Amino acid sequence: MASKSAAPRLLPDQIKLTALQAERLGALSDVSSKELAGLTVAQISDKFRFRIDPRHLLFRKVCGVVVKHDAVTAVDMPVPYATVHVEDTDCSLLGYFPLQAKWAWYFPFRCRREVIATARTDECGRFCVWIPRWDIDWVLRFRRERICFPIVFERPSIRDLLDDLIPPRIPVPFPFPRPGPGPDPAPFEGFDRGRLIRLIEDRAGREAAARIDQVQSQAVFGVRSVALDAALDASAFEQTVPPPLPQELYACLATPGKSGDTGIIAARASLATQLRMDVKELKELDLRAFIGPFKRCFDVLIPQWTPIIDVPDVTFRVTQDTDGDGVEEDIYSEGLFQVRWDAGAIGPLTLKAKPNARTGIGCGGTAVPCGNEPAIVMAGRMPVVAVPTLYDPLNGYALRPNRPHPSGLFVDALPNPDAASPFRGAVSLLGCNRTDRKATHYRITYRYSNDGGATFTAPTPFVGLTWPLFRLDAGGNAEWHYPTADAAGWYPIALPPGPNPFLPQDLLLDWPTYAMANGRYRLKLELRAGGPVTSSSAEVTFNVDNAYPKGPLTVEWRKVGGGAFVQLVPPCPLVKRGLAPVDLEFRVTLDASATHLRSAQISAGDCGGGQFTLVSGITQHWHTAPSDNAETLQAIFRLPAGALEGTYSFGAHVASRAFNPNGGDGGHLVLPNAWEYDPDDLHIDPHFAFSVINAN
Structure with a gap:
């Protein structure tokens, strides 16, 4: 949907209430919506001073940035001079909660939207808007007063996935530890970075894993944590994930008629029958238009198909004149439930624009000092x-x-x-x-x-x-x-x-x-x-230097007290330690090299039933001089006979010294000395997994 460039903006308390805003504020007070419609917040504050809680008439400042992901450089580029529209939204939703799935999906229909605030992005794609407090309070009250609603309208974040993958760290008591053996630290005693990234890729896809890997590379001492926090709080799924619909509905959607809507009409009729609803109530439902996935509530049983009527939210839409005709086109419109309004302090939002958005290169740099010569x-x-x-x-x-x-x-x-x-x-x-x-x-x-x-x-x-x-x-x-x-x-x-x-x-x-x-x-x-x-x-x-390092990883094994080491080779490498298990030794060799080598490291991973111990050798190396660009690491690890059968692994991390000076990683902001940091932009994470069984 296109729109003309935004008109001059008024102060937040001088903007007249929309009909939807008046309904929400009226529901939070004893003043009818008819009395509020068309008034500004300043007028309402004077006229109904002791009838409306003054906290509702405050504003919440929400800031963020509009970016477009550059697939070539893997960098989020700023979208300057775009218009951010904040909208009061009421949508009825058909919730889909597949019985065997971890997530839920929603199909919006009968939506009503009204713009309540606008802002323009600056040259860096940044924006700030003032949102009336009562709009947010109404959304929170709607969810808080209904069982499971505080959960089922939350999109899973990267942080949520990590919380599932990695158990919380157990603090070490100070000054003295408690008596007793304490909990078993496995299976994350050897939880290396490469293994973590692979787990994220398995759960949330390659793009999410790449984002975390990139930001983790920049998470070094002294660098601002804003980018890391934003990446962790971002949606775990960069793109919407299609819901696993029942086969009969897939069949309906696959048989369009002359108008192209025959399958949709059949799907509506089928769902209306299941839900005992009048099919007219679902006339705007389109199963091709879905949002999700979302978290599920496991405290109560939820029917597979559940209609939820008139769900409020405060959403974002972004427009930009992408073709120079003076009319702004939509570049972001997927705003339902993107903000966790109950999350306390809301950090900077990141709105990922569509491919049609126009981007700048960089912004916010210092003036270039010039003399008399080029x-x-x-x-x-x-x-x-x-x-x-x-x-x-x-x-x-x-x-x-x-x-x-x-x-x-x-x-x-x-x-x-x-x-x-x-x-x-x-x-x-x-x-x-x-x-x-x-x-x-x-x-x-x-x-x-x-x-x-x-x-x-x-x-x-x-x-x-x-x-x-x-x-x-x-x-x-x-x-x-x-x-x-x-x-x-x-x-x-x-x-x-x-x-x-x-x-x-x-x-x-x-x-x-x-x-x-x-x-x-x-x-x-x-x-x-x-x-x-x-x-x-x-x-x-x-x-x-845009070349990735090299780091072939070799794993050999033998029984303790046995003969020579035997190399493990794919596919399906298997270690047979005997019907009566004995201690095993593994010799791990990493041949790390790069045109500009920064560092190399070996790590061991286990499945929680036993831990490797380092017997001898070197597991890490940081280049000692600019000419130190190749290193062979070799270490011997021991696995005790009491370790359980299962899958074990060794991993490595090899990094280049190359970095990008454009400032996307915040290196120029490091204190007290700018650029005094250890970026890890180009790296590889070789990994070798194998199984250990009790057999001859």
């Missing part, structure tokens, strides 16, 4: 010149992220030597191209080396690249511009005139390093005035 100054949020403790522009490495540990251990005594960490992903280059008033065009050229800088190619311009720039025009509408280079890579310096500058300012090039060869690049900014080059910058060197 210069490449920043890569994303990281200065690449004039900060010698942060970046080495001659050799092309960041000096703070992922420093070496001379001890080779994950925890190392400070201070650590300078790092040599390369860039990965899309890197936004910002700088100064307006230093020559006569110059009309600029370009960036590069020289490439695949041998660590021993030799370089001839200078070559970047060609065929463009990126979105955006601003508000004189009418307050979003305006977009995509810079275009000629065949020699020259971009115009002057952008189309207007009342506001295009954002991001000072962006010279959005460099898709993932589309180019890994190696060392020396970049130069050149200016010209229609003829030859008039001025150029000093070269800045960048090392690019």
Whole structure:
């Protein structure tokens, strides 16, 4: 559904109540909805001061961000200058609670929506809206007064799945532990990261697992936890999951008639018969339009099909002018039950826009300092010149992220030597191209080396690249511009005139390093005035590494006191420890390597009936110097004879030093020193599982 660009916004207490708002506020007080309709909150506060609880007339500030997921870079990009509509929604729902399923689904029909607040996203996709308190109170009261309703309208989050997968940690008493053996810590004594990600993928799908893996990589000491909390509280299912409908309904939906609705009509008739309802009450029901999954309530028995009439909620819808015609199109409209209004402090919401949304590149960066000469100054949020403790522009490495540990251990005594960490992903280059008033065009050229800088190619311009720039025009509408280079890579310096500058300012090039060869690049900014080059910058060197590490994992076994180790090989590796079980030893070897190795680690996993103990060897390694890019870890683990039969495993984690400087992981916000952190963006998690049985 399209809409015109939003009109100027009033203060929250100056907006007149809608009919639905008046009904809800009237139900919470002794004032009729007719007396409230058409009044503002300010007027109601004066007129009914001692008849309405003043707490209902307060507002709750809810903030969030609108983003679109970039499938190429796996980064959520901001959606600027979109309109966020907050709606009072009343929907009747046909609840579907399959007998054998863990989740529930809803089919909305007979919905009523009224816009109660709007906001526009800024250049970073951020927004804040003021929602009347009584709207939220009405939703909470509706659910609180009905058995199971506080549960069945909650979408499962990633945090919920983790709570199911990982039991709560048992605190260690201080200063002295309680007497007694305490609980058995298995089966999560050896619960490694790779195993956790695989379990999430099994439960919630690959996209959810990838999100947690990405955010977990950024969850290092000193980095803000906002992104991690947002990822954990996000819906466990990125896309709606189809409900397992009964076969007879599938048959109805698979037989459309001339109008295309014959199957839907038959499905409505079948459900109306089961529910003893008039089929006219289900005239808006479409089994192809569902929402879910949702949590189930197991405290009471719930019929498989359960109608729930007039369920209130406060929902979100987002529109944006995606085609430049002055009319905004829907880019997000899946807002039912997206917010847990009873969750206390509501953190920033993340609304994932549809593919038709238009996105920016980055936002909120500091101004680029410019002198009298052209210069490449920043890569994303990281200065690449004039900060010698942060970046080495001659050799092309960041000096703070992922420093070496001379001890080779994950925890190392400070201070650590300078790092040599390369860039990965899309890197936004910002700088100064307006230093020559006569110059009309600029370009960036590069020289490439695949041998660590021993030799370089001839200078070559970047060609065929463009990126979105955006601003508000004189009418307050979003305006977009995509810079275009000629065949020699020259971009115009002057952008189309207007009342506001295009954002991001000072962006010279959005460099898709993932589309180019890994190696060392020396970049130069050149200016010209229609003829030859008039001025150029000093070269800045960048090392690019988008390659994943390597880490083949080998597992061998033998009986304690026995002979040589025997290698386990797939498929279905099996260890027979004898009818009378004996202790076993496992030799685990990890050959870790990367062009820019950060770290490698081995871990053991068990099934709760017995634990591995480390007998000898090394299970972890952190690179000791920039040249330390390969390491073989080998360790011997013992499994006692008393361990139960079952499936056991070994896992590993091998990480590269490469990171992205655009600031998506909050590295620039680390205190007290920006970028002093250990990102883990590119990594692998090899895993080897096998079974142990009592047999000869």
